[in-house]
Amino acid sequence: MAVNAGVRVIATTRDRNSFSIVEKLGAERCEIERPDLSKHIAEAKKIDRVLDLVGNSVLLDSLAMLRRGGRSCLAGFLGGLAPVPDFNPLLQMSSGVHLDVKPSRIFLRGDPRGSSSDGGQRSARQDGSRSRL
Numbered sequence: 001m002a003v004n005a006g007v008r009v010i011a012t013t014r015d016r017n018s019f020s021i022v023e024k025l026g027a028e029r030c031e032i033e034r035p036d037l038s039k040h041i042a043e044a045k046k047i048d049r050v051l052d053l054v055g056n057s058v059l060l061d062s063l064a065m066l067r068r069g070g071r072s073c074l075a076g077f078l079g080g081l082a083p084v085p086d087f088n089p090l091l092q093m094s095s096g097v098h099l100d101v102k103p104s105r106i107f108l109r110g111d112p113r114g115s116s117s118d119g120g121q122r123s124a125r126q127d128g129s130r131s132r133l
Helices: 016-024 056-064 105-109 121-129
Strands: 010-013 029-032 047-052 066-074 098-101
Touching: 010 016, 016 029, 047 056, 056 066
Parallel strands: 010 029, 047 066, 066 098
Antiparallel strands: none
């Protein structure tokens, strides 16, 4: 979806074999997911937006990548639900960085059906099923 909107996308995956698939979907490049990715990419502290589907295990690193005014949207928990150790937003988030948390309806209520007012999630699922992300 971001690529369709003209956004420059840097994607992550756990499997190097998935790079070509992600790049075919329009990502400029792909990186191996790791808990300290912000220390290994040139764009650290310059990124406008992070869509974090991994969750708590990379939350602080996702925030560390953002420029002032940048936003991270925590929308998935593929890395598990373990708490972020000693999370202190005043000390661990740069000034001007924003964090949104958007758990799915399944996570909140266990309701896989969604609704017509799902904030675009249904159309995102449909685009994904047609390999148009």
